[in-house]
Amino acid sequence: MLQAIVPKIPISNPRLTKMIYEMVLRYFLDIDPAIFLKLIDLWPQDIYFVPAIINENVIWSLMGYDPQKATDFLINNVSRIRVSTVMDKLESYPKLQLVYLHNLFFHKRDQVNQEGKEYHNKQIELYATYDRDHLYEFLEKSIYWDLDRALEVCSSKELWREVVFIYGRMGSIPEALKFMIEKGDVKQAIEFVQKQNDQLLWDELISKSIRNPVFVSGLLENVGTHINPLKLIEKIPKGMEIIGLRYRLVKIINDYLLQTSLSQGCCEVLKADVITLSHRLYKGNRRAIRVEQDARCTSSNVSIISASKKKNVVVFFCNHIFFEDELIKLSGAQNNMMGGKQYVCPTCKQNAENNNLSEKKTKVGQK
Numbered sequence: 001m002l003q004a005i006v007p008k009i010p011i012s013n014p015r016l017t018k019m020i021y022e023m024v025l026r027y028f029l030d031i032d033p034a035i036f037l038k039l040i041d042l043w044p045q046d047i048y049f050v051p052a053i054i055n056e057n058v059i060w061s062l063m064g065y066d067p068q069k070a071t072d073f074l075i076n077n078v079s080r081i082r083v084s085t086v087m088d089k090l091e092s093y094p095k096l097q098l099v100y101l102h103n104l105f106f107h108k109r110d111q112v113n114q115e116g117k118e119y120h121n122k123q124i125e126l127y128a129t130y131d132r133d134h135l136y137e138f139l140e141k142s143i144y145w146d147l148d149r150a151l152e153v154c155s156s157k158e159l160w161r162e163v164v165f166i167y168g169r170m171g172s173i174p175e176a177l178k179f180m181i182e183k184g185d186v187k188q189a190i191e192f193v194q195k196q197n198d199q200l201l202w203d204e205l206i207s208k209s210i211r212n213p214v215f216v217s218g219l220l221e222n223v224g225t226h227i228n229p230l231k232l233i234e235k236i237p238k239g240m241e242i243i244g245l246r247y248r249l250v251k252i253i254n255d256y257l258l259q260t261s262l263s264q265g266c267c268e269v270l271k272a273d274v275i276t277l278s279h280r281l282y283k284g285n286r287r288a289i290r291v292e293q294d295a296r297c298t299s300s301n302v303s304i305i306s307a308s309k310k311k312n313v314v315v316f317f318c319n320h321i322f323f324e325d326e327l328i329k330l331s332g333a334q335n336n337m338m339g340g341k342q343y344v345c346p347t348c349k350q351n352a353e354n355n356n357l358s359e360k361k362t363k364v365g366q367k
């Protein structure tokens with residue numbers, strides 16, 4: 001019966017009393033959650049009052065019916081249906097709890113969502129059990145989880161990549177590295193050291209792993225573009241057998257050739273830049289400077305044209321004009337043109353210094 005008239009229920013012009021919409025929603029919530037969720041999508045939120053239709057018992061039936069849509073609904077109404085209420089109601093359904101928490105945290109991709117942060121430790125446990133793929137990203141983005149607890153969870157589940165990340169966040173960089181070397185995970189160790197961007201850490205990695213042929217082999221294969229391979233090769237103990245050494249050396253040489261040709265290519269590109277810019281400079285230098293009839297000396301403010309018969313005039317490209325004797329007075333004896341030195345426009349120089357000063361001041365202020 002009600003199904004048939006639902007499409008005809010007006011939502012604006014005329015707008016009915018809230019009670020009617022709430023009644024309809026409550027009805028479908030009980031008999032057909034699909035229609036309920038559809039109406040939630042269709043109807044504007046301000047025509048009904050959520051707590052009037054949602055009682056806590058329906059959270060589970062909605063989540064059980066269509067977790068994604070139900071989650072969207074719950075998240076959109078997070079101010080009215082609190083996170084703790086949802087979590088309590090889903091207590092016996094950890095997978096659904098995770099669906100909810102995951103969407104809650106990630107639904108605003110571009111900003112960190114604080115809603116539900118008190119459940120982030122729990123969320124880590126849930127990820128570790130049901131959805132390992134998303135754990136790492138979550139660890140990276142949330143700052144509300146407990147380091148020791150997370151370390152315990154991830155170690156017990158043997159999630160080594162996450163363990164290393166947690167060590168990193170703890171600031172225990174050497175522990176993290178030691179851990180990776182013990183696990184024999186060359187690729188990850190290199191990736192990790194690369195991210196830290198610390199030359200000493202490379203040395204540490206090499207010295208700690210140099211007695212392990214598998215590690216040396218992996219290092220040879222991957223390290224070429226990050227450090228000087230000689231550094232590594234010189235340290236390899238005499239008589240150590242390394243699988244695929246020949247292939248790895250060839251790769252290092254190839255990498256090196258590639259780097260060389262890259263930097264040569266860059267030089268060529270820069271050459272072209274230099275030529276273009278010198279052309280521009282040359283053109284600029286040939287530009288005429290027009291001196292207006294009523295132009296005045298920037299320093300003494302005396303008209304240039306009337307006095308010019310008796311005095312030398314210096315015109316800068318910035319269009320500042322000075323009598324030469326004024327300029328000498330201003331810029332001091334050491335800048336005298338006669339000594340073969342170039343004049344610098346004192347006005348522009350002063351401006352530039354002032355700018356520098358104020359820039360430095362703002363930088364200090366920012367700190």
Ligand SMILES: [Zn+2]
Pocket residue numbers: 316318319320345346347348349
């Ligand atoms: Zn100037």
